[in-house]
Amino acid sequence: MNTLKAADLALTMGKDEYRTAMKPMDLKLGVLQRALHDAGIPTAILLEGWEGSRKGEVLARLVQPLDPRGFEVHAIGPPQFEESLYPPMRRFWIRLPEQGKIAIFDRSWYRQVLEEGFQGFESDFTEGYERIRVLERQLADGGVLLIKIFLHISREEQSRRFKKWSKDPAFAWRVGDSERRQHEHYDDFHTAMEHMLAETDAPHAPWQVIPAEHGRYARWKVVDAVATAFEAALEQRPHSKSSPGYKPCKQSPLDKADLSLAVERKAYNDELTPLQETLHRLQHLCYLKRLPVVMVYEGWDAAGKGGNIRRLVREMDPRGYKVIGVGAPVGQEITNHYLWRFWRWLPRAGHLHIFDRSWYGRVLVERVEGFATEEEWHRAYREINEFEAQLTQFGAVVLKFWVHISKEEQLARFEARQEDLHKQWKITDEDWRNREKWDDYWAATSDMLALTSTEHAPWDIIEGNDKLHARLKALRIAVERIGDALERR
């Protein structure tokens, strides 16, 4: 059942019937939880519903038989100040379940859209649903089991419950302004909720509307719905996923790069410090105007990313920027969605984060080395574009640099590093192995540049055979784009 209209609110359940049905269920849920854990399936259970639909009691019954080490309950309120400094979906992403775990959301990403929707902000309404559809598709494609439950009660029942609670000092706080507001506008909310259910019902993330006028019936139906979804997930794996829609690029954007570009040391020295000082000033203005900046550095091994970054940040205040060196995922980074760690590492509004390697690892090293399946990296181009669109819609400046050198230049640098006592640690066998796969990386890079260069988050190729040119170019672009964004803000 996925509409309010179709829900039969008269349904009840007798005490004995309830007890008989529930008894084997507790054992069953424990067994299923262990099976989901062993299968490494992450599960997100969303509990939505009317104010007064007794989500708390349903929740308490649901978790009774579960091993507490395997689930976590997230009560979602309005965004706190700290949370408002990030793109809206971040607070959900960082709470997503890792493999084998269950995250239970009491209210969820639907909270905001329902409240905004009701308040009549039509544009956010549409955008909000789209963000939710993107999130749920990405999660389902990533193997997350989504169970979405809506507890439905009538206006009369809501009224009865509010009155009862108001009389008890331990529970009176539950009935506040937003509860009263919903009750007054029950019919409008009803319309908004039906709309929400219709807009966000999908085969990979179906809604289940559960009549909740009668306590025992509601508790039983929720437990039963969860158990059924657990079983289906265990049987149907792997379930059907969205079509990746990948098309390789025809002409590599790298072909046009002019690696002969270079600057004289004197000109470099003259331009460098003023650019760095300008960026320092802009950093302060970003802080003042709460403009978040995300910078990505990708490039060949030994392309000079590290030195380039060091020049970029030289005059900046370390309290406002952070360089994030991205390596192979470890621990919880492996058992979560590949974008999870990047959502966590986003800058607060007003700060600047520089990613030394990034989420593009999915379509570079993971593609070339086979760490991601073909389906996974095919899908990643769209997922990454959607991710970055959420950053720029939030107002972030997104800069992406591919630091480019020729194969010959790389060889010369590898050899020089091996001879320099202080740089030997920077060159490893892995660098040599990567070099052997130059052509594969070339193809992957070409696809990446072509398929993820968008209007709001374009790639810039930084010609790096001459390091001085590369440093100035990166600085110039940063100063220009951040400056422009500040003027528009």
Place this chain on the structure above:
Amino acid sequence: MNTLKAADLALTMGKDEYRTAMKPMDLKLGVLQRALHDAGIPTAILLEGWEGSRKGEVLARLVQPLDPRGFEVHAIGPPQFEESLYPPMRRFWIRLPEQGKIAIFDRSWYRQVLEEGFQGFESDFTEGYERIRVLERQLADGGVLLIKIFLHISREEQSRRFKKWSKDPAFAWRVGDSERRQHEHYDDFHTAMEHMLAETDAPHAPWQVIPAEHGRYARWKVVDAVATAFEAALEQRPHSKSSPGYKPCKQSPLDKADLSLAVERKAYNDELTPLQETLHRLQHLCYLKRLPVVMVYEGWDAAGKGGNIRRLVREMDPRGYKVIGVGAPVGQEITNHYLWRFWRWLPRAGHLHIFDRSWYGRVLVERVEGFATEEEWHRAYREINEFEAQLTQFGAVVLKFWVHISKEEQLARFEARQEDLHKQWKITDEDWRNREKWDDYWAATSDMLALTSTEHAPWDIIEGNDKLHARLKALRIAVERIGDALERR
């Protein structure tokens, strides 16, 4: 130098001298950082000083040669609302560096004490210093290198800088109310700062006052002080630590436990539900009055902790409690101080967290199995008492249950588990190995109960041969103590 009085503010440094001195320093700091990393030494650098002492510039110069993957800068402001819901030191604990990493605090745990101190809250002042001394001793004992720097400028220099910044729109925001207030009351602050330096200077955490009127001189002295401290830490390991002061207990508190205590099923059934419902009510009142509750369950294997906890939480709202199953530390839990993960897992004010095993692992399994050195577990009794004192000083209720069974009862339960298809997964070879060390665990438990039972956080022995008695007793204690605390609040 560890007083303001002794600092010579006239010191300067010529451009050439600066350049000559700094040049080899960058290489040296890079080498030292790698050596600290390889030695697994965690470092906390505290940057304190007057408003206008240009901490940002000093910081920018200090981090220039460092590998950004190895350090993190934490700008410490006044506690945010979310942070105010936890004991005051938590926001620092969760930011402490793990082994081989550097955490740089721009303002630190001194911020609050200075500001409170100046505002004349004498009691917090003294308590605040004591909390700091405890923190720094615990960290130093745990192997953390502490570098504490204070940048000193005169009132006249502060005035000059504020005037200059106020003219530039990118920097004017730096001079706000608290800056102006400090300037107006420079002499009072001077007295408070000298006092702070005297109160918190220690061999394992020495203060370094650095004259900061002249930019180059200050930058050089800070870089030099950090490099010198790095070198000393690498040479002197292991450095001298505080005396553990451990005395084994003479009479085991377990001797007095009456394991024959039991209740009839009928009496159990009659009492259980009302107790659970009362606890549910109390939970709501805790939320209303923002009372945090910390519960610890320790006990023999198969003592029935899990089942006891399940009965305790049965009627409670899962949005307000959390059961934390504590296992062997993994990942960052290993490379951080052993108390670090428990500081992270503390409940927000108004919530209840139940630890199924806890920080007492330090003096139980880690002691018996030799995972902690003798010096470490000897020291742990005091460290744990200090930790819990910070919880109760913040107003938390701390309940600690030792669920006790006889050796014969344990054997009977192990055997029963092996025969039950649904419980076989609960019994492992490790349980049998632990059982062989019964006497060692008995000694460790006896010490624990005797040495960490304090007035504010006492241990309760829950006689567990009869599970029904154990469940009722735990519930009764929880209801009584939480109820009392609510009345006092």
